[in-house]
Amino acid sequence: MKDARVAFGGVRALDGVSLTVQDGQLLGLIGPNGSGKSTLLAAISRMIDLSSGTLTMEGRDYTNAPAHLANALGIARTFQTVRLLRTMSVLENVMLGAQAEWVRRGPLATWLWLSRARREEKRARRAAQQALERVGLKDLGRRHPQELPYGPARKVEIARALACEPKLLLLDEPTAGMSQAEREEVGILLSELSKDGLAQVLVEHDLAMIQRVCNRVVALNFGQVIAEGLPAQVAADELVREAYLGHRDAGMEASAPMMEIGRQ
Amino acid sequence: MQTIASISSWYANNETLIQEILIYALLAFSIQVALRSGIFSLAGVGFYAIGSYAAGLLVKEQAWPTALAVIAAVLLCALLGWALSVLLVRLRDLYLALATVAFDLMVGVVALNWSSLTGGPLGTVGIPISVTTLTIFITVLGAAAMLALMQRGTIGRTLVAVREDEQLARSLSVNVRRYRELAFVISSMLGALAGAYHALLFTDIQATDAGFELIVLALTMVVIGGFGSWTGALLGAILLTWIPIELTSIGQWWDAVYGAMMIVVATFIPGGLISLVTIAGRASRGRARPSLLRRGSAAAAPPASSSGA
Numbered sequence A: 001m002k003d004a005r006v007a008f009g010g011v012r013a014l015d016g017v018s019l020t021v022q023d024g025q026l027l028g029l030i031g032p033n034g035s036g037k038s039t040l041l042a043a044i045s046r047m048i049d050l051s052s053g054t055l056t057m058e059g060r061d062y063t064n065a066p067a068h069l070a071n072a073l074g075i076a077r078t079f080q081t082v083r084l085l086r087t088m089s090v091l092e093n094v095m096l097g098a099q100a101e102w103v104r105r106g107p108l109a110t111w112l113w114l115s116r117a118r119r120e121e122k123r124a125r126r127a128a129q130q131a132l133e134r135v136g137l138k139d140l141g142r143r144h145p146q147e148l149p150y151g152p153a154r155k156v157e158i159a160r161a162l163a164c165e166p167k168l169l170l171l172d173e174p175t176a177g178m179s180q181a182e183r184e185e186v187g188i189l190l191s192e193l194s195k196d197g198l199a200q201v202l203v204e205h206d207l208a209m210i211q212r213v214c215n216r217v218v219a220l221n222f223g224q225v226i227a228e229g230l231p232a233q234v235a236a237d238e239l240v241r242e243a244y245l246g247h248r249d250a251g252m253e254a255s256a257p258m259m260e261i262g263r264q
Numbered sequence B: 001m002q003t004i005a006s007i008s009s010w011y012a013n014n015e016t017l018i019q020e021i022l023i024y025a026l027l028a029f030s031i032q033v034a035l036r037s038g039i040f041s042l043a044g045v046g047f048y049a050i051g052s053y054a055a056g057l058l059v060k061e062q063a064w065p066t067a068l069a070v071i072a073a074v075l076l077c078a079l080l081g082w083a084l085s086v087l088l089v090r091l092r093d094l095y096l097a098l099a100t101v102a103f104d105l106m107v108g109v110v111a112l113n114w115s116s117l118t119g120g121p122l123g124t125v126g127i128p129i130s131v132t133t134l135t136i137f138i139t140v141l142g143a144a145a146m147l148a149l150m151q152r153g154t155i156g157r158t159l160v161a162v163r164e165d166e167q168l169a170r171s172l173s174v175n176v177r178r179y180r181e182l183a184f185v186i187s188s189m190l191g192a193l194a195g196a197y198h199a200l201l202f203t204d205i206q207a208t209d210a211g212f213e214l215i216v217l218a219l220t221m222v223v224i225g226g227f228g229s230w231t232g233a234l235l236g237a238i239l240l241t242w243i244p245i246e247l248t249s250i251g252q253w254w255d256a257v258y259g260a261m262m263i264v265v266a267t268f269i270p271g272g273l274i275s276l277v278t279i280a281g282r283a284s285r286g287r288a289r290p291s292l293l294r295r296g297s298a299a300a301a302p303p304a305s306s307s308g309a
Helices: A037-044 A067-072 A090-098 A107-112 A114-134 A150-163 A180-195 A207-213 A231-236 A238-245 A250-263 B002-036 B044-060 B066-087 B093-113 B133-151 B153-164 B166-171 B176-202 B212-225 B230-246 B248-268 B273-284
Strands: A002-008 A011-017 A026-030 A052-054 A075-077 A168-172 A199-203 A216-221 A224-229
Touching: A011 A037, A011 A224, A026 A037, A026 A180, A026 A207, A037 A168, A037 A199, A067 A075, A067 B166, A075 A150, A090 A114, A090 A150, A090 B153, A107 A114, A107 B133, A107 B153, A107 B176, A114 A150, A114 B153, A150 A168, A150 A180, A180 A199, A180 A207, A207 A231, A216 A231, A216 A238, A224 A231, A224 A238, A231 A238, B002 B044, B002 B133, B002 B176, B002 B212, B002 B230, B044 B066, B044 B093, B044 B176, B044 B212, B066 B176, B093 B212, B133 B153, B133 B176, B133 B230, B153 B166, B153 B176, B166 B176, B212 B230, B212 B248, B212 B273, B230 B248, B230 B273
Parallel strands: A026 A199, A026 A216, A075 A168, A168 A199
Antiparallel strands: A002 A011, A002 A052, A216 A224
């Protein structure tokens, strides 16, 4: 991502952000509410358009590609809220990720190419089961999402994104609302994925978690990068501390919890 | 011998009813396949009208063979349906429903005023009877098989995702627009089939045939039967064709009865009557989840969508 700008009306949600994520890198993205973190993920995954700037994935420009092609390029994501489909089992939800490659063939192929469909169904089921095992939920496949507690439900979302076999994984506050033990499990999982060579961008409010798992951190405020570097450096940065503890924007911090609830 | 005689006499007495059920089943499929894919389109009724005129006129005026006329009518509607889906690509939910109802009514107005082609208010009459009940039955079977495939596996899950969460679907490689177009075109073709068979079986077409009443009837069938599966649409078509004939004494109170049935089913059984069958089936296999009855309409689709079994 280079010099990306996104404006909503007069608000500059992203104001000239440049960002590169390498294979195996786990990039932490921090910043107060409204600083542009989710907008950044939405821009990378092509859920929203840039007003200027470019997006490249492995050297290929996809700035104007539709969102489903971003996934085809190897970008998978989770969302800030639980977005599992209630009419399907947990395994079938994860299969939505595992079937992504086959879905790219288009509706007619997936509808009418029966011999291939049967093979794909088996493959997707196996891949989805493996993804569930990877996040530690191997026995929950037959359950329905609404029967799961919040923590496991969020892990299912990670499994669904992993089932796409992405090269770049975008995680929007994956551990928000989880217990401490669950947070640690997810932290370990993300570190392992990073060791396997997966590039990741992690949006997270829990700075301890960021320090523990990330190997690089970018801090945003008002849509701009205010600090970048190793986790310890960024955490010590004067601007970052100011943005979080709120000298300039104390009012914003006070309203933060309400925004959080509004998004749920 | 007596049983065979009584069956054949029952069939002779009820053949019209069976024909109507089969034709309405195709129309109900047309609405159901769109609804299940999250497309609140009632354009199937407009294509019913276009299909009936196209097939009826080709057979009557141009003396085309039946099969060719039906295929031509269906392909014409597929093309028009695709064009309409492109026009309405940005519309969702109630706005889409209103736009497609407007389309249906426009088709009716055109049919009424284009007298040189359609006969206007006099209608198109004297179309030779050119299809058999068996042909229609086989078509319904074929359509049901295609819809059943569309509910299963990859495409089944994909269409549920398109219905429930478009953005999520996009993030998982789904070209949402293509899937919506497919559902729209299939819906148009099924509507056209229903109309074509109606014209070729009952020999006349009136411009008022495919009016607001037919829209309400088709939607009622799908809501009461259940929109989550083709079986629900079929059940709705059977019930709403058969019951009015059994209960003729109600007469003009029918609209009120439809309304009441709609309200009761939509409120208490959002998955439609077919979901009761599915729940009963589950219960008998010892996996009862009666909570399905109480959940909100967002989760109303009966488990046909979850093809796990």
